[in-house]
Amino acid sequence: MTQPGIPNNYTLSTSCFGSRLRTIEDQAFASVAMGFRRIELGLSENPVTLNGFEDSRRETGISVPSMVAGCLNPFSENMSGTQLGSTDAELRERAINSVRRHVRIAEEYACPIIILRGCEVEDPELSARAKELQRRIERENLEEGVGADVRDFVNEVQQKGQPQIEYLCRSIHTLSREFEDVRFVIEPGQHFNDILNFESVGWTLDDLSRQGLGYWHDTGRVHLRERSGLPSQEEWLDAYAPRMTGVHLQDATLMEAEIPPGMGEVDFGAVAAHLTKDTERVLEVNSRHGRAEILAAINFLVGLGV
Numbered sequence: 001m002t003q004p005g006i007p008n009n010y011t012l013s014t015s016c017f018g019s020r021l022r023t024i025e026d027q028a029f030a031s032v033a034m035g036f037r038r039i040e041l042g043l044s045e046n047p048v049t050l051n052g053f054e055d056s057r058r059e060t061g062i063s064v065p066s067m068v069a070g071c072l073n074p075f076s077e078n079m080s081g082t083q084l085g086s087t088d089a090e091l092r093e094r095a096i097n098s099v100r101r102h103v104r105i106a107e108e109y110a111c112p113i114i115i116l117r118g119c120e121v122e123d124p125e126l127s128a129r130a131k132e133l134q135r136r137i138e139r140e141n142l143e144e145g146v147g148a149d150v151r152d153f154v155n156e157v158q159q160k161g162q163p164q165i166e167y168l169c170r171s172i173h174t175l176s177r178e179f180e181d182v183r184f185v186i187e188p189g190q191h192f193n194d195i196l197n198f199e200s201v202g203w204t205l206d207d208l209s210r211q212g213l214g215y216w217h218d219t220g221r222v223h224l225r226e227r228s229g230l231p232s233q234e235e236w237l238d239a240y241a242p243r244m245t246g247v248h249l250q251d252a253t254l255m256e257a258e259i260p261p262g263m264g265e266v267d268f269g270a271v272a273a274h275l276t277k278d279t280e281r282v283l284e285v286n287s288r289h290g291r292a293e294i295l296a297a298i299n300f301l302v303g304l305g306v
Contacts, residue, residue: 015042018287085168118196147229246280
């Protein structure tokens with residue numbers, strides 16, 4: 001069993017700290033105190049400055065295997081790093097420049113992986129309908145008919161979002177040519193109007209296979225989609241595990257994600273069957289969960305062999 005201070009092979013996302021710890025130094029030392037030797041630079045409403053991180057790295061030996069694009073900016077619903085597929089050339093270039101900034105920081109810390117999350121289809125009417133579908137799920141608890149409506153809606157988003165997928169591929173291609181030593185990966189979106197759904201993730205991976213684009217799985221986000229009537233966790237893993245670079249480990253229920261593993265509905269035993277020894281395993285839970293819950297989650301995952 002993992003105890004505080006006992007090294008483990010997992011990575012802890014800095015998003016788990018929220019605003020509790022305001023410097024990257026404090027986050028690094030807190031991670032090491034819990035047994036982590038690796039941290040991911042994740043999204044936060046108030047991102048910390050990276051001043052002093054070099055000293056804490058030397059003192060603790062902690063490493064940074066992955067970074068989520070957008071982690072250097074305050075969190076919002078429309079992170080600049082997620083607009084790589086925008087049909088607006090100015091927004092798209094702004095997003096590319098944002099990712100360039102993240103890559104340069106990643107290179108300073110010998111961080112080899114940049115995670116790109118999807119973006120919403122640029123259609124206000126579809127955005128409004130996506131929110132209404134989510135409210136229906138909360139009201140009706142997935143009674144008969146809601147799942148079918150969700151599937152029909154996602155198919156509509158897929159058709160209307162096709163131009164954005166093409167722009168997304170062009171943007172990633174541009175970045176891949178500029179930064180050949182960095183591994184870019186895509187992670188599926190949680191919301192129904194996100195262009196990176198089950199089918200489009202496959203199209204994007206196929207289109208950029210020569211550039212080495214990888215897949216990053218998220219157990220919580222995919223579970224929310226599955227419970228809403230979309231492809232299951234098993235379908236995602238069967239299709240994309242061969243190209244999977246890493247996974248965000250979080251639990252979920254019908255209504256909520258970012259729960260510590262072991263406290264929700266995700267079948268982590270089934271997830272473990274698709275992981276290899278080289279798959280990056282990153283714990284990413286909501287910052288309201290503290291040290292005890294984080295350690296309990298690690299013990300749970302270790303017990304399942306994840």
